[in-house]
Amino acid sequence: MTYRWILRSVDDPNVISDLQKELNGLPEALARALALRNVSSFDEARHFFRADREALHDPFLMQDMEAAADRVAEAIESDDPVLVYGDYDVDGTTASALMADFLRSQGVDAHVFIPDRYEDGYGLGSRGLDRAREIGATLVIALDCGITAMEEAAYARELGLDLIICDHHTPKATLPEAVAILDPKRDDCEYPFKELSGCGVGFKLVQATLDRLGQPADDAFRYLDLLAVSTASDIVPLYGENRVLMAEGLRVLQEKDEVRPGLRAMAQTADLDLADVTSTGKIVFTIGPRINAAGRMAQADLAVDLMLAPDVETALPMARELETLNRERREINDRIEKEAIELAERQITSRTPHGLVLYNPEWHLGIIGIVASSVVEHFHKPAILLARNGAEVKGSARSISGVNVYDALSDCEDVLTQFGGHDYAAGMSLPEDQVDAFRDAFDEAVGKRITAEMLTPAIKVDASMPLDVVGEHRGRFWAVLKQFGPHGPANATPVFHSGNLVLDGKPRTVGRGGNHLKFRVREADSDSRQSYDVIGFGMGNKLDVVRESYDSGEPIELLYSVEENTWNGRTTLQLKCRDVRLESSERVLQKESA
Numbered sequence: 350m351t352y353r354w355i356l357r358s359v360d361d362p363n364v365i366s367d368l369q370k371e372l373n374g375l376p377e378a379l380a381r382a383l384a385l386r387n388v389s390s391f392d393e394a395r396h397f398f399r400a401d402r403e404a405l406h407d408p409f410l411m412q413d414m415e416a417a418a419d420r421v422a423e424a425i426e427s428d429d430p431v432l433v434y435g436d437y438d439v440d441g442t443t444a445s446a447l448m449a450d451f452l453r454s455q456g457v458d459a460h461v462f463i464p465d466r467y468e469d470g471y472g473l474g475s476r477g478l479d480r481a482r483e484i485g486a487t488l489v490i491a492l493d494c495g496i497t498a499m500e501e502a503a504y505a506r507e508l509g510l511d512l513i514i515c516d517h518h519t520p521k522a523t524l525p526e527a528v529a530i531l532d533p534k535r536d537d538c539e540y541p542f543k544e545l546s547g548c549g550v551g552f553k554l555v556q557a558t559l560d561r562l563g564q565p566a567d568d569a570f571r572y573l574d575l576l577a578v579s580t581a582s583d584i585v586p587l588y589g590e591n592r593v594l595m596a597e598g599l600r601v602l603q604e605k606d607e608v609r610p611g612l613r614a615m616a617q618t619a620d621l622d623l624a625d626v627t628s629t630g631k632i633v634f635t636i637g638p639r640i641n642a643a644g645r646m647a648q649a650d651l652a653v654d655l656m657l658a659p660d661v662e663t664a665l666p667m668a669r670e671l672e673t674l675n676r677e678r679r680e681i682n683d684r685i686e687k688e689a690i691e692l693a694e695r696q697i698t699s700r701t702p703h704g705l706v707l708y709n710p711e712w713h714l715g716i717i718g719i720v721a722s723s724v725v726e727h728f729h730k731p732a733i734l735l736a737r738n739g740a741e742v743k744g745s746a747r748s749i750s751g752v753n754v755y756d757a758l759s760d761c762e763d764v765l766t767q768f769g770g771h772d773y774a775a776g777m778s779l780p781e782d783q784v785d786a787f788r789d790a791f792d793e794a795v796g797k798r799i800t801a802e803m804l805t806p807a808i809k810v811d812a813s814m815p816l817d818v819v820g821e822h823r824g825r826f827w828a829v830l831k832q833f834g835p836h837g838p839a840n841a842t843p844v845f846h847s848g849n850l851v852l853d854g855k856p857r858t859v860g861r862g863g864n865h866l867k868f869r870v871r872e873a874d875s876d877s878r879q880s881y882d883v884i885g886f887g888m889g890n891k892l893d894v895v896r897e898s899y900d901s902g903e904p905i906e907l908l909y910s911v912e913e914n915t916w917n918g919r920t921t922l923q924l925k926c927r928d929v930r931l932e933s934s935e936r937v938l939q940k941e942s943a
Contacts, residue, residue: 350729353939356813366380371394375829379812411553412531414531431489432460439637442656461653462476466645478510490551491513494518494547512525514530520536531553533550546591548576577595580837582641611656613661615639619635639675646677682716682720718774729805731752731754742781809941812846817877830911844908844910852868870905894930907924
């Protein structure tokens with residue numbers, strides 16, 4: 350795939366030189382990367398690099414928090430049963446485990462209800478509310494769902510149930526009627542940070558309730574391991590509070606004795622050393638999929654029960670069951686992905702769509718969201734996968750940068766029975782006889798929002814610099830750079846650009862099927878002769894480019910991030926290739942539009 354190389358724009362270039370001075374001659378490339386993360390002074394840099402729990406906001410700044418904390422405290426003091434109602438994904442199940450664990454630690458008879466993806470669908474539903482009534486609960490706490498549940502909230506009132514909604518999705522103009530609605534995205538909510546996960550909102554409620562009970566609010570930090578799993582897996586922006594919670598949570602996950610038994614058992618069955626969980630990637634690609642497998646392939650209650658297990662011995666059988674479900678999920682995923690790509694290719698050939706809507710009634714409903722992401726990556730177009738669920742069709746949407754898929758679905762509202770989500774991911778349901786009409790409506794909606802430039806994926810570059818900067822300042826470059834983490838949306842791993850590079854040795858492909866690219870580079874005109882290993886995962890198709898450079902001596906340009914690599918007990922810096930091209934290429938490093 351061909352990429353546009355875009356040098357990110359700094360609002361005030363003077364900030365770069367100011368940061369260099371204030372931070373004792375910090376390399377310009379790192380000062381620029383800091384400026385791009387809204388760091389403009391020594392104090393802001395200190396906060397960025399040393400953010401800790403003191404940087405978290407008062408939970409009572411959130412709209413309705415006083416009413417919510419008072420009602421939960423009342424339930425604790427009255428010893429009434431409480432129903433915890435959570436979504437079936439990682440965010441919802443971790444939030445449910447967090448809230449149930451907290452309530453049980455306070456002596457509450459807390460029950461958990463997770464909707465069935467097929468029987469109940471997404472969000473707050475009547476079956477869970479009926480369950481609350483059956484157990485004698487007077488309070489339902491909905492987590493990671495409920496912000497658009499008007500009818501369900503009304504039904505809860507009919508049953509005599511108090512409802513607290515803890516959500517982080519975008520509300521509509523009218524909110525459900527409930528005792529309290531905690532959602533930082535509410536227009537009338539003045540909470541300073543808007544991007545908490547659903548589990549994060551639940552965490553804030555726990556903090557506030559502890560305060561109401563006269564207990565230390567810091568007791569809520571025992572749930573940092575769950576918060577880290579939620580924050581990483583739900584792909585929420587990693588700045589502000591999320592970055593603090595993620596960093597603190599990673600530290601907890603690395604301390605085996607502080608991690609709850611269920612997560613330890615899951616790591617054991619996945620052959621994951623928790624001490625190696627130093628970034629969000631290990632969570633996103635190892636822990637998250639296994640928790641999600643329960644809701645995708647069976648019942649998400651299994652994941653909640655695992656996270657609430659009192660000891661590793663109890664947790665291990667459940668962790669092994671999740672491992673089996675995850676293997677089955679991968680096999681089904683591979684089959685559906687192959688079918689979806691073939692279907693997309695036919696659709697592109699026949700109609701050249703702006704967005705892809707792919708329907709197969711037999712596809713597994715729990716897998717289509719993952720495959721939709723793969724289709725977007727393959728074709729670089731917004732994509733929706735649809736599957737039949739009983740009498741209706743349900744789908745998962747994923748999008749590309751610049752196209753808000755939630756807004757696009759809003760244009761299709763007349764053919765949908767329900768929809769909701771974020772800028773880049775959403776879900777919907779519709780009658781089967783409206784699939785063709787929906788395909789046309791979605792294509793038109795995307796067409797109004799997409800530009801020709803968006804159709805060529807871009808790699809955003811933090812700074813252009815000589816390669817030798819990586820090794821300058823006696824290792825200070827890496828000492829500072831590694832403190833930029835943890836990385837994720839809104840705090841991506843910095844990407845650098847270097848040109849005038851020549852190969853130091855013959856390039857090769859490695860891995861199964863030669864899928865990965867490996868070579869070594871140095872600056873052509875440098876006196877240092879310092880060279881660096883480069884690894885390009887999934888970039889074996891770029892071998893011809895670097896081989897031509899090696900054979901002809903023509904320099905290359907490289908986009909890369911810097912990381913540590915440990916091999917045979919020796920740790921060195923290596924460059925993780927994002928893209929590579931010959932310097933003779935007519936393509937240039939473009940400047941980001943203002």
